[in-house]
Amino acid sequence: MNVNAAAPKGSFDLDAPRRVQTLSAAGGGGVQFDLSAGDEAIITNLEGGQAGELLTASGEPLRLTPGSAPTDEAGVRAVAGDLAAAFLAARQGTERFLATPLFHAAAEPGETFRFKAEADMRCLLLAPGEPMAPDAQNPPTELRLDIFSSRPTGGAAPPSLAPVKLDLRVDAATARAYRVSAGDYIQIIDVDGRQCSDLVAFDARALAEGRELGVDPTVTRTLMGSATPGPGLHAKYFDQDMNPLFEIVRDTVGRHDTFMLACNAKYYDDMGYPGHANCTDNFNAALAPFGVAPRRGWPAINFFYNTFVAEDNTIGLDEPWSRPGDYVLLRALTDLVCASSSCADDIDPANGWMPTDIHVRVYDAAASFSKGIAHRMTADAAPRLTRESGFHSRTSALTRSFADYRGFWTPQCYASEGPIAEYWACRERAVLIDLSALRKFEITGPDAEILLQSAVTRNIRKLAVGQIVYTAICHEHGGMLDDGTVFRLGDNNFRLVCGEDYCGVFLRELAARQGLRAFVRSSTDQLHNVALQGPKSRDILREILVTPPHRASADELKWFRFTVGKIAGLPVLVSRTGYTGELGYEIWLHPGSAVAVWDALMAAGKPYGIAPFGFAALDMVRIEAGLIFAHHEFCDETDPFEAGIGFAVPAEKADPYVGSEALARRRASPIRRLAGLDVAGNEAVAHGDPVFAGRAQVGVVTSAMRSPVLGRTIALARLDAACASIGTDLEIGKLDGRQKRIAATVARFPHYDPEKARVRA
Incomplete structure (x- = not known):
């Protein structure tokens, strides 16, 4: 292993087209990974102040670097604790171990450690740390790992999730059929990203009886009430007889299409490409040995396919959302005959204009997988599956x-x-x-107060130790990034509780721009x-x-x-x-x-x-209490006044902060306001319904409900300022907003306990 912690970026040829895999060692945990000879890696201390430990194992001699030391199996267990078992389980022959300490307690956010593998090796990256007490501010935080493949192009499937029962490569523009037993898991992997994979499946017992009962997207959407079933309560796909065939366990993309046919000869003929390879013909050939009759078009689950229905009811498509290594994990609910394709389409953006491979793995029913959807804090972050809280x-x-x-x-x-x-x-x-x-961030350091004073709308200098303040966080143009509460734990110690992961990135970038000595560390998992x-x-x-x-x-x-x-x-x-x-x-x-x-x-x-x-x-x-919710009452295009929290933007705050100039202009010339509506009758009103004054639309409903305690339907709505006075009569549009209107009157909000006597009791 050749390591140079201070190497400039140019010392690695990272600009060449290469497969990049991004992994994460969670604070207090770690991540195991494999490197091939020639692979290059960058470990990034994202939030600063986080120690690291890199353990490597190879059959080849390892070049010692400053601070590293050879160790034995007992030493690995001592350093890695519970994570050592999996790391050691795959050892082959006599392997040498090397332990390299990374970073230090005063490491700056974004500090990196870079190395190149001179031989094939197994590695374990640790981000050690003790559990954080609720009134402490020392959370162990994430270390990011970017692996640059030694090959100029991709093609390698990610590591398996468990021992593999079937390992199947579906070459670009082809299809393959396979059997799956009830209870087994099917993983469909987009190897290089931006590649669609159609899936057809049949009840194997019915097929043996001469009946083709295949997965049916229309039945599935009807029963699940969702365009794309996903992990959770509504996760199943059904056949024509409404029998469940499989359920989705994991999904690292979350954006698919289940209403289109697999690509077929007619599409290419009509586009002027007669004889073009297509998924339907590929399915027909792959399924023929199983006695499945050929078809001219196959209703299929179109994983990774990015189609959409526009407002004019036309169907469009664009490049898939999937990235290299993204996958969908399904569990078979009965014995199945399946076929998976790598879509052959190279004449439009459906596969990023270049079909690539799909990989299919089948795992035994005895395997155990958590359910989850992948989330990324930023566009280039490692995906993280849905978590369970401590409760x-x-x-x-x-x-x-x-x-x-x-x-x-x-x-x-x-x-x-x-x-x-x-x-x-x-x-x-x-x-x-x-x-x-809720997302939590620990903000510490001698400049912590200065950082928050320049980041949020409230006057943090007035905040006493032991006190909390509700605030908005805005972009330069005045639109809201998020709202949240700031706790003052000490003179230079704060905690931000909010809803948006990106707030941490926002604060760290702001501290870097201003040259402030302040740490911003995520404590959500602690x-x-x-x-x-x-x-x-x-x-x-x-x-x-x-x-x-x-x-x-x-x-x-x-x-x-x-x-x-x-x-x-x-x-x-x-x-x-x-x-x-x-x-x-x-x-x-x-x-x-x-x-x-x-x-x-x-x-x-x-x-x-x-x-x-x-x-x-x-x-x-x-809603009754008039409390706002992200992507309903506010978004990037909505300022705090339009979101109904103008009280969180004090006019007397002298210190400039992000968006302060824009908010001063918006305060002086308001265009829209958040208002309450009392709605006539009992018909349902919903987020997104248009609000009219005569023929003109003057606003939109942001949230609505039938209030049990008030005995009427109420709503919050963002209205043109000229129409937001209490007592103004308006109408909420249904259907196209012309054929049906529901009377509403602008009312004071909060609708419930407007004086906040109950919360102050």
């Missing part, structure tokens, strides 16, 4: 209704009673809400949280929260303040904040403490009628 073992025992919310499996409602009952429990008693999907909300929440918290004498108790804790203490003997940070419009608290803790704290809260809350609370009911209470 998942408790919430999953109460419901199977989970949805992927910002990369976490989040309960939508609980099976016992449903959203309406959960809603009333919040308004009348108390509820527990798993909100661990700090999960549950919200205890409702009028009985203080009574419950009082019984189980123990705080030291110099910290506020449950009774003493004021609105938008926090305290530290213990629940069930475990450290927690408790803030008097929430997203329901009720008296409430949020309890922040390490994921390892989640189950014990959940159990303690539920036990203490039982006499008060506490209930678990899902996101369906949460959406109801936050």
Whole structure:
């Protein structure tokens, strides 16, 4: 291994067209990978201040580099802990091990370590770190790994997910058929990216009886209520008889098409390419040995195919979303005969104009895989599958209704009673809400206050230790990147809680531009949280929260303040904040403490009628309380005034911040405002419905609901400022907005408890 930690980028020929694989060693964890002779790698300390350890094993002598040392199997186990077992399991013969320490406690964000493999080797990259206490700010953070293949082009499938039962390469512009047993897993891999793969499948038993019962996209979409089933509750594909054939377990792309035929001879004939290779003819040839009759067109699942329906009802296509190594993992629900293609289309963007290989792997039913959809914090980040929060073992025992919310499996409602009952429990008693999907960032260093003062709309200099403030984070043009809360833990110690992963990148880039000495480290995986909300929440918290004498108790804790203490003997940070419009608290803790704290809260809350609370009911209470939600009330094109949080942009803040000049102009000349609407009748109103004054559209509904406590339909809407005065009569358009209108009147919002007397109680 030839390592040069200080090598300039030009020392590697990284500009040549080469396959790049991006992996991530999560903070406190690691990632195993293989290198071929000549491969080059860059390890990046994304957030700074994170130590690393690189373990390599090779049958060839390893060149020692400064700070590295040879080690034996016992040494590897000592360094790698639990991750060592998998690393050592694949050892071949007598391999030499080398341990190389990476970075240091004061490493700058973006610092890199680069090396080139002189022989084939197995590697383990570690990002070591201890669990973070809720009131600490030392989270172990991610190390990024970019591997540049020694080959000038791609073609290699990524490492297998488990022992492989069938390994099948589908060459570009061909198709292959294969059998799969019930319970087995099928992984369809886009080897080089931007390549579509059609899949057809038949019930093997029915096929043996002479009946062709194949996967049917129309039945599937009807039963699943989704254009593309994905991991979660609505994950199955069905045949014509409505029998499930398989379910989606993992999907690293999430954008496919299931309503088009596989490409066929007619398409190419009509385009002027007679005789062109096509998936239909390839399927016919591949399936003939299984007794499947040929067809002129095959209804198929079109994985990685990027088609869309435009507003004028035409169907268009563009390059696929998939990247090298992206895959879909399915589980067979019965014995199947399948065929997979590498789409032959090279006359339009469907395969990026250049068909490449597809790889199919089958794993035994005994294998175990988590369910998930891949998420990337930035466009070039390593994909990360949907996570389970520390509370998942408790919430999953109460419901199977989970949805992927910002990369976490989040309960939508609980099976016992449903959203309406959960809603009333919040308004009348108390509820527990798993909100661990919120993003948390620890902002520390001598310039931490300066950084936040220049990044958010609020005046951070006024924030006292122990205090929290709600703020907007904006782009230079005044549009909102996100909203969130800032906690002040010390003179130079802050915590940002928000919804958008990119806020961390935004803050680090801003610190770099201004030359500030401030660290911004993600603590999302070290700090999960549950919200205890409702009028009985203080009574419950009082019984189980123990705080030291110099910290506020449950009774003493004021609105938008926090305290530290213990629940069930475990450290927690408790803030008097929430997203329901009720008296409430949020309890922040390490994921390892989640189950014990959940159990303690539920036990203490039982006499008060506490209930678990899902996101369906949460959406109801936050609309009543006038609380905004990303991509509904705000987006990049919406400023805080238009989003209804102008109070978070103080006019007297003297220090400039990102977007301050644009916001000053927008404050002086408002164009749109967020307003409440009281809606006549009981017909459903939804996000995106147009709002009219006469013939002219003057706004759009951002959120709406039938309010149980108010007994009427209410909405939030972004309106032209000239039409946003309370009492103005407007209409909400349905169908095309002309054929049907629903009367509405501009009303004060929040609709529920507009004086916020309940949250301040």
